[in-house]
Amino acid sequence: MISGMLDIVLALALMGLAWGALASADLFKAIVLFIAFGLVMALVWVRLNAPDIALAEAAIGAGLTGALLLAAYAKLHAASPDTDVDNASRVRGIPFILISVLTLLLTAALGYAVWTLPSDGAGLGNDVAANLDRSGVSNPVTAVLLNFRGYDTLLEVMVLLLALLGAWSLGLSSPRREAAPGLVLDTLSRLLVPLLILVAAYLLWVGAHALGGAFQAGAVLAAAGVLMLLAGWRLPAALAALPLRLVLVAGPATFLLLAVITLLLEGRLLQFYPQWAGRLILFIETTATISIGATLIALFLGAPPNREDRQ
Amino acid sequence: MQNLYASLALFLLLNLGAGMWRVLRGPTASDRMLAAQLFGTTAVAILLLLAEAAGSAALRDVALVFALLATVTAVAFVRRAWLDPEDENDTE
Amino acid sequence: MTPSDYLSAALLLAGGLFFLAGTVGLLRFPDIYSRLHALTKADNVGLGLTVAGLAVQAESWAVAGKLLLIWALVLLAGASVSYLIAHGALQRGMRPWKR
Numbered sequence: 001m002i003s004g005m006l007d008i009v010l011a012l013a014l015m016g017l018a019w020g021a022l023a024s025a026d027l028f029k030a031i032v033l034f035i036a037f038g039l040v041m042a043l044v045w046v047r048l049n050a051p052d053i054a055l056a057e058a059a060i061g062a063g064l065t066g067a068l069l070l071a072a073y074a075k076l077h078a079a080s081p082d083t084d085v086d087n088a089s090r091v092r093g094i095p096f097i098l099i100s101v102l103t104l105l106l107t108a109a110l111g112y113a114v115w116t117l118p119s120d121g122a123g124l125g126n127d128v129a130a131n132l133d134r135s136g137v138s139n140p141v142t143a144v145l146l147n148f149r150g151y152d153t154l155l156e157v158m159v160l161l162l163a164l165l166g167a168w169s170l171g172l173s174s175p176r177r178e179a180a181p182g183l184v185l186d187t188l189s190r191l192l193v194p195l196l197i198l199v200a201a202y203l204l205w206v207g208a209h210a211l212g213g214a215f216q217a218g219a220v221l222a223a224a225g226v227l228m229l230l231a232g233w234r235l236p237a238a239l240a241a242l243p244l245r246l247v248l249v250a251g252p253a254t255f256l257l258l259a260v261i262t263l264l265l266e267g268r269l270l271q272f273y274p275q276w277a278g279r280l281i282l283f284i285e286t287t288a289t290i291s292i293g294a295t296l297i298a299l300f301l302g303a304p305p306n307r308e309d310r311q
Numbered sequence: 312m313q314n315l316y317a318s319l320a321l322f323l324l325l326n327l328g329a330g331m332w333r334v335l336r337g338p339t340a341s342d343r344m345l346a347a348q349l350f351g352t353t354a355v356a357i358l359l360l361l362a363e364a365a366g367s368a369a370l371r372d373v374a375l376v377f378a379l380l381a382t383v384t385a386v387a388f389v390r391r392a393w394l395d396p397e398d399e400n401d402t403e
Numbered sequence: 404m405t406p407s408d409y410l411s412a413a414l415l416l417a418g419g420l421f422f423l424a425g426t427v428g429l430l431r432f433p434d435i436y437s438r439l440h441a442l443t444k445a446d447n448v449g450l451g452l453t454v455a456g457l458a459v460q461a462e463s464w465a466v467a468g469k470l471l472l473i474w475a476l477v478l479l480a481g482a483s484v485s486y487l488i489a490h491g492a493l494q495r496g497m498r499p500w501k502r
Contacts, residue, residue: 351480
């Protein structure tokens with residue numbers, strides 16, 4: 001009974017926060033509500049018995065996206081300090097009624113669909129469990145993400161790189177020099193960054209048989225990088241051109257290369273031999289983690305590192 | 312015991328909601344910074360309680376990761392999104 | 404319910420009380436510094452008591468150790484972040500509330 005009430009409160013909070021994040025006039029308030037939304041979403045995933053997604057939501061949705069939005073907010077304000085930075089668009093009249101009706105219809109349709117799902121339907125769960133020993137890992141989520149539906153993950157990794165290219169092509173330059181960190185921030189970052197890197201490595205390794213995986217590990221690695229950036233560290237100029245780009249591309253390139261090789265060898269995309277599957281998955285995940293981490297850090301910084309010199 | 316965990320989790324969630332009110336209402340931008348602090352502790356407590364209630368050790372990893380990420384977000388708040396006093400008056 | 408269950412329940416309830424105290428302080432105190440004070444101190448003690456209550460129930464020493472490490476981490480992070488917020492507020496000229 002209590003858990004039922006907990007679920008209802010979570011659901012209502014989710015809707016309230018989503019509404020607040022979208023409808024709030026002050027952009028900063030909207031960002032705070034969005035971070036809260038990410039947190040409540042992670043709790044909802046926990047209640048729905050999906051701890052892997054909860055981990056990903058907590059790391060990426062609440063933490064890292066929040067940091068990205070805050071950095072974007074700061075840049076917006078730096079770019080146009082005189083104007084009000086706010087969520088100014090308002091929809092009124094006929095468009096408002098039309099959109100509301102369509103949204104309500106969609107909600108009703110989705111609700112009906114979920115309601116009529118068979119309550120004992122395991123979906124594809126049984127098939128996954130039956131084939132798990134041929135997948136090379138013992139965590140069913142990792143098996144699905146990296147083996148059975150590997151090309152989805154390949155495309156996701158590509159999309160992340162594309163997002164970075166999009167951000168870089170905006171032509172922004174890095175903002176003012178970071179103010180020198182005080183003693184407390186300096187010490188905090190020195191203590192937390194090694195811990196974050198360790199946790200990222202742990203999540204990467206343990207993803208084969210328990211909660212973890214490349215995206216979660218990459219997000220935690222990115223958090224380490226973001227903390228370093230906030231504490232005033234910048235990539236040395238020598239590393240900012242080719243080495244950085246190599247690191248960014250390593251993950252997608254490895255994945256793509258393996259996809260092409262398996263396509264040529266076995267005629268099917270990303271079909272791994274069972275005895276090689278475990279090692280290949282770990283290899284893909286390692287390069288993907290490093291690339292994802294680097295991509296997210298670069299997204300936080302906003303502009304390519306060597307662009308701040310040409311003003 | 313299960314009921315205790317669930318009811319405490321619910322209680323902490325309501326606490327979070329009440330804290331959010333202050334964060335959103337707070338007259339100055341510094342009050343909004345408190346959001347990061349609030350989430351950091353309350354959310355970790357909720358996740359640990361849910362971990363015990365579900366008997367899932369994996370959720371403790373989620374709590375750990377969330378504690379770390381909340382700290383980084385809090386530092387991002389303070390170092391990036393906290394604008395100068397003049398700008399503060401514009402956006403209120 | 405075994406004695407350890409009672410102990411655990413008592414610790415968890417005490418933790419909940421401290422969280423409530425923190426929230427009340429957050430809502431009622433007059434300026435940013437006192438609110439920060441209430442939030443950081445009360446919530447961290449609340450978390451510590453919650454962790455203690457859960458550690459009593461933990462299935463092994465390793466799990467109890469992990470819980471305590473999470474608390475120590477949150478303590479470290481919370482203290483540093485509260486300093487950063489307070490320092491930032493002071494730098495932006497916010498005066499502490501005087502009666």
